[in-house]
């Protein structure tokens with residue numbers, strides 16, 4: 511994937527994430543901190559918080575990818591330095607690692 515396409519996709523992802531983070535944040539604020547009235551299971555506010563978490567993590571990954579585009583490291587695994595396959599970048603333009611290093615990083619978590 512060429513750099514211009516990657517940047518375009520990352521920027522639109524960032525835009526989209528900012529939008530959903532705004533919506534989710536408004537949702538969690540409205541519900542306040544109390545989930546006592548909802549009985550067992552996840553409340554809407556809990557769900558919104560979990561989604562907000564995930565969106566925030568993805569936003570960080572997208573920003574890091576944009577930074578790698580700026581300093582020329584984009585498309586290279588941040589762990590082992592080998593090229594991240596194009597197919598993987600097509601599916602996840604924010605991917606920072608090759609498949610092997612990514613699964614290793616996830617096991618570490």
Ligand SMILES: [Zn+2]
Pocket residue numbers: 587588589590591592607608609610611612
């Ligand atoms: Zn790697």
